[in-house]
Amino acid sequence: MELLVIFFYIFYVIEYYYWLFRLKNPYHAYRRISFEREAYANEHDLDYLRKRKFWSFWRYL
Numbered sequence: 522m523e524l525l526v527i528f529f530y531i532f533y534v535i536e537y538y539y540w541l542f543r544l545k546n547p548y549h550a551y552r553r554i555s556f557e558r559e560a561y562a563n564e565h566d567l568d569y570l571r572k573r574k575f576w577s578f579w580r581y582l
Contacts, residue, residue, distance in 0.1 A: 529556075555581040 533556060540550035551557060558581040563569040 533554060536554050536556075537550055540553040541547060544550050544553065552561075559577065562581070563573075
């Protein structure tokens with residue numbers, strides 16, 4: 522919600538292609554996306570969305 526839907530996808534795609542260009546590996550580029558890193562880091566914390574701070578994906582850049 523913090524980026525709205527369109528800005529989320531724009532940022533997601535830009536970040537993916539940035540990592541793809543640097544790493545030359547699609548899987549590793551996907552795993553380096555900040556949104557995915559945040560999701561994988563907190564996948565077992567069922568209360569994460571309630572206690573998550575605004576724009577906290579920036580920590581995973």
